[in-house]
Amino acid sequence: MAQQTGAARRAPLTRERVLRTAVARADAAGIGSISMRGLAQELGVVPMALYKHVANKDELLDGMVDLVIEEFDPPADALDWKDEVRERVLSARRAVLRHPWARLAIESRTRRTPAVLGYMDSLAGAFRGGGFSANLTHHVMHALGNRIWGFTPELFDEPADPDAPPPTAAAQEATARQFAERYPHILEIAMAATDGDLSRVGEGCDEQFEFEFALDLLLDGFDRLRAEGWTSRRRP
Amino acid sequence: MAQQTGAARRAPLTRERVLRTAVARADAAGIGSISMRGLAQELGVVPMALYKHVANKDELLDGMVDLVIEEFDPPADALDWKDEVRERVLSARRAVLRHPWARLAIESRTRRTPAVLGYMDSLAGAFRGGGFSANLTHHVMHALGNRIWGFTPELFDEPADPDAPPPTAAAQEATARQFAERYPHILEIAMAATDGDLSRVGEGCDEQFEFEFALDLLLDGFDRLRAEGWTSRRRP
DNA sequence: ACCTGAACACCGTTCAAGT
DNA sequence: ACCTGAACACCGTTCAAGT
Numbered sequence: 001m002a003q004q005t006g007a008a009r010r011a012p013l014t015r016e017r018v019l020r021t022a023v024a025r026a027d028a029a030g031i032g033s034i035s036m037r038g039l040a041q042e043l044g045v046v047p048m049a050l051y052k053h054v055a056n057k058d059e060l061l062d063g064m065v066d067l068v069i070e071e072f073d074p075p076a077d078a079l080d081w082k083d084e085v086r087e088r089v090l091s092a093r094r095a096v097l098r099h100p101w102a103r104l105a106i107e108s109r110t111r112r113t114p115a116v117l118g119y120m121d122s123l124a125g126a127f128r129g130g131g132f133s134a135n136l137t138h139h140v141m142h143a144l145g146n147r148i149w150g151f152t153p154e155l156f157d158e159p160a161d162p163d164a165p166p167p168t169a170a171a172q173e174a175t176a177r178q179f180a181e182r183y184p185h186i187l188e189i190a191m192a193a194t195d196g197d198l199s200r201v202g203e204g205c206d207e208q209f210e211f212e213f214a215l216d217l218l219l220d221g222f223d224r225l226r227a228e229g230w231t232s233r234r235r236p
Numbered sequence: 237m238a239q240q241t242g243a244a245r246r247a248p249l250t251r252e253r254v255l256r257t258a259v260a261r262a263d264a265a266g267i268g269s270i271s272m273r274g275l276a277q278e279l280g281v282v283p284m285a286l287y288k289h290v291a292n293k294d295e296l297l298d299g300m301v302d303l304v305i306e307e308f309d310p311p312a313d314a315l316d317w318k319d320e321v322r323e324r325v326l327s328a329r330r331a332v333l334r335h336p337w338a339r340l341a342i343e344s345r346t347r348r349t350p351a352v353l354g355y356m357d358s359l360a361g362a363f364r365g366g367g368f369s370a371n372l373t374h375h376v377m378h379a380l381g382n383r384i385w386g387f388t389p390e391l392f393d394e395p396a397d398p399d400a401p402p403p404t405a406a407a408q409e410a411t412a413r414q415f416a417e418r419y420p421h422i423l424e425i426a427m428a429a430t431d432g433d434l435s436r437v438g439e440g441c442d443e444q445f446e447f448e449f450a451l452d453l454l455l456d457g458f459d460r461l462r463a464e465g466w467t468s469r470r471r472p
Numbered sequence: 473a474c475c476t477g478a479a480c481a482c483c484g485t486t487c488a489a490g491t
Numbered sequence: 492a493c494c495t496g497a498a499c500a501c502c503g504t505t506c507a508a509g510t
Contacts, residue, residue, distance in 0.1 A: 036484060046495060047484085057484065107343050107389065117419050120391075124421035134428035138441070141425070143450035146382070146389045153343065153382045155356075183353050185360035189377070192370035205374070214379035217457045225453075272503060282476060283503085293503065 013045060015053040019063045023099065026064065031101035036060070061105050066115040068102045071095040074122065081130020082219050088123055089215060093150025103151045123148060132226055140222045147218070152211050249281060251289040255299040259335065262300065267337035272296070297341055302351040304338045307331040310358065317366020318455050324359055325451060329386025339387045359384060368462055376458045383454070388447050 021043055026034055036057055040047040054060040072095055075087035096102050120141070127137040141148065180187050191197075193205040257279055262270055272293055276283040290296040308331055311323035332338050356377070363373040377384065403411070416423050427433075429441040 035482085037482080048486090048495060051485080052494095104344060108340060110390075114418070117422060121419040121421045124425055128421055128424070134424040137421070138425040138429050139446060139449050142388060142391060142441075142446040143453055145391065145450070148391075152378060154346075155378060155381065155384075182350070183357040185357045185364055185373070186353060188364070188370040189360055189374040193374050205378075210375060210378040213375050214381070217379055217454070217461075221453045221457045271501085273501080284476060284505090287504080288475095 013043060013049055013053060015063070018043065018050060018053045018060070019067055022060060023064050023067050026101040026105075027099055031104055034060070034064075058109075061109055062111045062113055065102060065105050065109060065111060066113050068095050068099050069115040069119055071098070072119060081126050081132070082223065084126040084130075085123060085219065086215065088119075088126065089144070089148060089150055090212075091150075092119075092148065093211065096150045103149075106149050106151075107146065120148070127222075130226070132222075133231060136222075136225060136230055140218075140225075143218060143222070144215075147211070147215060150211075152207070152214065249279065249285055249289060251299070254279065254286060254289045254296070255303055258296060259300050259303050262337040262341075263335055267340055270296070270300075294345075297345055298347045298349055301338060301341050301345060301347060302349050304331050304335050305351040305355055307334070308355060317362050317368070318459065320362040320365075321359060321455065322451065324355075324362065325380070325384060325386055326448075327386075328355075328384065329447065332386045339385075342385050342387075343382065356384070363458075366462070368458075369467060372458075372461060372466055376454075376461075379454060379458070383447070383451060386447075388443070388450065 018039070022034055022039055025039065025042060036050055037047045039060075040050050043050075050060075054063060069092075072088065073091045075084055075091070079087065096106075124137050124141060127140060128134070132140065146152075194200040194203070254275070258270055258275055261275065261278060272286055273283045275296075276286050279286075286296075290299060305328075308324065309327045311320055311327070315323065332342075360373050360377060363376060364370065368376065382388075430436040430439070
């Protein structure tokens with residue numbers, strides 16, 4: 001008995017299984033929980049075994065991002081360029097929201113995998129098909145920036161520290177007064193975002209709204225340049 | 237003789253000196269070169285000594301970013317809102333270009349230091365002073381996103397691996413053909429960016445142009461919403 | 473009271489030794 | 492030929508022991 005160890009009884013290690021396990025781990029415990037050693041242990045395998053399937057940790061992260069990109073849904077055919085871009089980007093957003101670690105992984109990766117290139121090519125194709133010149137397509141994709149991956153930076157919204165002791169009412173009052181004095185415009189903005197309900201300021205704002213606001217603003221601007229027959233390498 | 241060790245002879249350790257040394261080190265060797273131990277060694281000090289001046293590595297990074305933000309120049313007075321925002325953002329860009337590591341540090345930090353808040357407040361103030369409602373100011377700042385820090389994601393431009401062996405002409409031809417087949421739109425874009433000179437495709441494009449293109453496109457869109465008296469919490 | 477050496481619990485990756 | 496244990500050169504941070 002016990003001729004096979006736990007490791008030997010497991011499904012054979014494949015690149016696919018390594019990557020899927022890493023994605024599940026990152027989904028559950030964040031990108032900080034991804035280490036070659038920890039992942040190997042979860043797979044019941046010696047760390048070096050992973051290096052059969054991924055060259056190093058960077059390639060592991062690239063592969064994880066590729067799995068997220070594979071979740072992007074291509075939109076139905078016969079949309080005009082604007083709806084196609086919109087659908088593709090919002091689909092990317094849904095995938096990135098399912099894998100919150102992907103935001104930082106995408107930002108920190110220098111990645112030009114086939115999955116990345118394929119997605120960018122399909123977006124570029126949507127613009128070209130809508131009558132954008134190659135040049136203008138180039139510029140508008142840069143203008144979209146990381147929004148092509150469906151996320152925006154957080155800027156104002158900071159995850160509240162769950163370990164922080166709840167401040168006393170007096171302390172809260174004091175810091176609020178100080179804040180109002182030093183950062184009056186930020187306070188205004190925060191209050192506007194919560195319809196003046198100061199107690200909800202910490203909740204952050206409606207990120208989905210902000211994302212679509214900016215996306216549609218950009219797409220409208222693009223449309224204007226396209227309609228104007230923008231060609232020159234000059235700014236709008 | 238030698239009553240004072242090298243460490244003792246040095247200027248006393250201060251938070252300021254720790255942060256400035258870290259910034260200089262990151263400027264020279266990248267963010268990956270920043271470690272508590274390495275930094276301590278450079279300062280001729282035992283690692284634990286740093287913990288007197290920064291609570292932990294996260295706070296060290298926050299402090300480094302703050303030093304970059306302190307390099308932002310407030311613009312001359314009496315600019316209209318658009319020029320003021322433009323000047324502030326382009327000044328931020330100049331600082332970030334001087335400290336290339338700051339891009340990733342800013343993206344990965346969850347930072348709401350006084351320096352960060354102060355800068356965001358000044359930007360928000362420019363919009364408010366230009367007649368933007370608090371609500372619209374909120375949305376347009378989200379739309380600017382990380383561009384308020386003066387950078388855009390790299391998207392297409394990947395630093396060429398200097399260690400990679402120069403591919404043979406035949407291999408280059410083969411990959412080019414394959415690339416053209418799989419990613420025709422990206423190829424078009426890349427060629428447009430280099431005026432059709434394929435040999436310069438690897439160089440990447442004019443990032444400064446792309447940055448200002450997107451910035452001005454956004455500012456124009458903002459101006460349009462402002463002029464229309466945009467108030468509703470609906471998309472543009 | 474102050475400071476710090478040693479230690480703890482990790483990393484990614486190499487490589488020689490073992491089967 | 493294949494696989495892997497041990498090792499290398501690191502991490503951030505804690506804490507007890509020393510001055």
